[in-house]
Amino acid sequence: MTADTTSFDYVIVGGGTAGLVVAARLSENPDYRVLVLEAGVDNSADPRVHIPALYSALAYTDADWGFSTEPQPGLNGRQIPVNQGKALGGSSSINARVFVPPTKTLVDAWETLGNQGWTWDALRPYLARAYTSPEVDKSLEKAMGIGEWTSRENDTPRGPIQTSFPGSASHPIREAWAETFKMNGLAMAHDPFLESSVGGFSCLASIDPATKERSNATTAYYHPNKNRENLCVLTSARVMKIDFDMALPPAPIRATAVQYEQDGELRTVAVAKEVILAAGAFQSPKVLELSGIGDAQLLAQHGIDVVQDLPGVGENLQDHVVSSISYRARDDLETLDALARQEPDAIGQAMQQYTSNRSGPLTSVGVYTYAYLSLPAQDQQQLRELLGSNPPPDESSSSSSSSGSQPPLARALHDIGEKMLLDPQTPSGAYLSIMSQAPRPDVPNSGYPADPAVPGKFFTIAAMLSHPFSRGSVHIQSRDPLVDPAIDPRYLSHPLDEEVLARHMLHIETIATSPPLARLLQQPLARRDPASHLAADLDAAKRYLRAKSTSMWHPAGSCAMMPRALGGVVDARLRVYGVSNLRVVDSSAIPLISTANLQATVYAFAERAADLIKETW
Template sequence: MASEYDFIIVGGGTAGLVLANRLSEDPNIQVLVLEAGENLIDDTKIKVPGAMATNLGGRADWGFKTTPQQELNSRQISLNQGKALGGSSAINVMMYVPPSKTVTDAWKTLGNDRWGWDAMKPYFAKTFSVENVPNSTKQQLGITWPDKSFSGPIQTSFYYTPESLVAKAWQETLDSKGLRMNSDPFSGAGSGAFPALRSIDPATGKRSYSASAYYATVATRQNLHVLTGCLVEKIIFENNDSEVVATSVQFSQKDRNVIIQASKEVILAAGALQSPKILELSGVGNKDLLESHGIKLLVDNPHVGEHLQDHLMNRFVIADEDPGEETLFDTDLSPIDAALASYIKQNPGHTVIEGISSIAYLPLVDLLNPAGATTLKSLFDAYPAVSDPNFPLAKQYYDIARSCLETEGEASGAYINAIFKTIGLDPKKAVAISFTLSQPLSRGSVHISSPNPKDDPIIDPKYFSHPLDLELYARHLSWLSSLLTSPSPINSCITAINTASGKHNLEHYFTDLNVAKEYVRRTGTSMWHPTSTCAMLPREKGGVVDERLRVYGVKGLRVVDASVMPLITRGNTQATVYAVAEKAADLVKEDWGLLSRAV
């Protein structure tokens, strides 16, 4: 470990290792990555997709919880976030789906001219490779894409099991309603159902994530150093000619305190829950909050840690046999441990015991008619946009969400179809349907709880704090209820419905909107998609970083992770974080004249 590097990257997660790879392409540039977790790249529970659930709450997980959520019956919600090389890409469900053109263009509309769909599309293509899908499989999947090759580091594949009777019936039901997405989702299409790519290497059956794809392939570079077990305590600034400049990073490792200099930049890539925490510990944030904790204020920006967005999720298991009381993520690990033991002994390649089969980005289908338009208008009239001096863009965000609801071809909800091997349930005859609202209006916050870097931040997503979210959520569940219980291929398969709280008559349960709302309050959980806490926006509109991801009020400091997204994606965030990091690497290279020097 040297005493000085050109770039210090705080966080060796999904985005951080992309930056490490791209910036170290120039052998003359010295790059240091500081990661709080361990290097678990050889850990079987990380590598084997079917072992995903065993990592939740384990050593690869920060194990965060929210504050009691008032609109969720005062429950605390788990917010699992990766604590290992690879970050959350090491423990997530491996979905690899893009945002829509409409939502990405909204980033530009909000004040970021460089970040519309046309600017981002090449970076999505740069991040991943997709398997060569035979035409026969394309026909069985009902797709015409991918029709071109991609050569990015993340290896992706489809999950296809023709024996999965219920999954097949689910897709046929959506097809019968005209809800299939016929175009490539990476073209920016707004709505429809399609087979989902997963970040699983088709050649090995193993998880493909930033540690294996972006770091392991370049780990021998002499100019790239990665340190694990490093808890970053703060960024150190100096005043140079009346400018506040980030010059070094202070961290602890194995009970020793270390300070390393950064000659060019410090790049925060600690995630949406940790990057604002480190900014606040370093003196950048809300003046009143920092002073209450005895932290010297360097830059007063009350938007640090604010505008937190997340996707709330509900799920149900649909089976053509009685599944008993099993749920999607069963925590009885003994069968999984047995599978892992077998894997270790035989390394059979494909030991995948679960799969995201498809995703459907859908509008409120029941409201796509004149009567429905009247219902929507009455909802918006009942819950109009409210001006908030602490949230300058509240009205603009409201208009974006409303446009997604009222515009034909746009989605307001995401339905995820997963096939899981649960205890005593045949995966060929069962499927789990998860639902989330794509563009929630509720906004929360994450802030330090003390000046001690070892203390968890206070995380308050404020789920359903905007009442329109719950109204729309309940209506989506009502539509799902009618879809599953009316004559259709999926209805013919169902003899039992198992939700997170046991078996229920779905038709009775969700046609009553008030009952649906109570169900959501009682059982909703996070999809682990926190974003927007260091939002890329004009400073006067609530921004923490500019469109080159530079922190306002200081020099030599950027943020590159999900926290900079000004608006949450319509579903899973993984592919977007990779694309943001790829684009950020080019921005850094441009600013330092490194683009032409990369090898």
């Protein structure tokens, strides 16, 4: 469809991970005219996008919004970079491609919050619809760390996203990782996409096994369908606001048009059926507030007329906070440290391998294995006591809780969090291995210095907090659409978060010293950062977290799917409360953050959102 069409059935705000999924599925019906407005460009031909190991070079480029948080008291006042994709495909074009599922307990908790029908059993078919599970030769299964799986998918998923077990099939980390967790009774018994709980496993990546290139929303959902006559995607089109018909009650409020800027001109496109917000956890609440939907007091401060008073817009922000420890590896272990140091000879050799036969270190980012773990039994009683000493506020209280939530929601989140934290079959932390040290570049306004790569080979284990109790916010700072929102995740603001993650950091040492994984590391263990020698000291772990933790770039929840009484923004069919034809379909609508990396969950969420929209029309 030509770009000069002035009216569409569906206008999708944001051509990122969720937006392109919904656009592809809605445009399957030739009677639906679908427009996607994306602020970035299609950069899928950029080698930094399609070559796996080069992804980090996209940070702070035109492909990245380059956001940073407000100073975080729980992290020594540091401002944390929260990179988000500003390109067709959104963050699926700049992320590290880790493709792991949520857990059943987590998704079932979405329904517990009042979202009827949002369960693992309902979501899992949409996970299967989104990706193709890689085939593995039987003779390689043990080396790949999946030889103990009693079952994989009976009917191999054949969705658009192509996945693989990244890197060399012969790399020893996978088998060593699997055997280490097996010896501790924590082997993942089957493909985690069937129904994951706790245990270690080899993880997938959204890397095409044939081409060894990134598989993302652009290549998988848009490019195969871009010639559809009823689908139009406009890039470099930045949405300013949504217009509404404010008919007098009982007629519902209705979205009528979307204003966007392109090529220096302000343009307007009319909407026949629905406006679909897919601008991400930082931008979807911003678009709502600029359009007059949000907390009436905040809108009044910025001189914005109120269309719908929804105080939950921009609240309930969650993110995974992560910290890591790097150990010196054996000299004969294959790592990516030479690339991390940007050694010219190593880069040249790697590029030659990649271009000639799609092999070598550029085919992955070095993340081969994962683990979903609950805390050891000895921690459970202490955590139970901490839960008792940090109850949610009474519902008669008008103040926010230490989690950042209002009392009714804080009670609901406390009850769910308690169940997840104390259930030995529900992970409270996610661990990943990285076949390299994790240097830190110089990040503007971060409050902490660069940590350049050093000589030697390293193996890194990182731990992230799967289910944070802390809740933050993201809100406009001006009625000017070009001004960045204020992002305040309030990392570790709830006392339990620091306690839980500190204990997971101490457990990293248990993993690193367990055979056979320990045989891949220099002995005695040598750490890249002396401060990471925590020596079973909980207070030292907490100090390390405050000084070193950062974001995993997994923001969610800021336009939460929850009952309006709990501060929800959209209902269980993802419709914005009080507006008849406006939905949110991205991670901002996910009420509780995924167990680990969000990518697979967002694809499944958007796939289901497309079906909900189709059912309506």
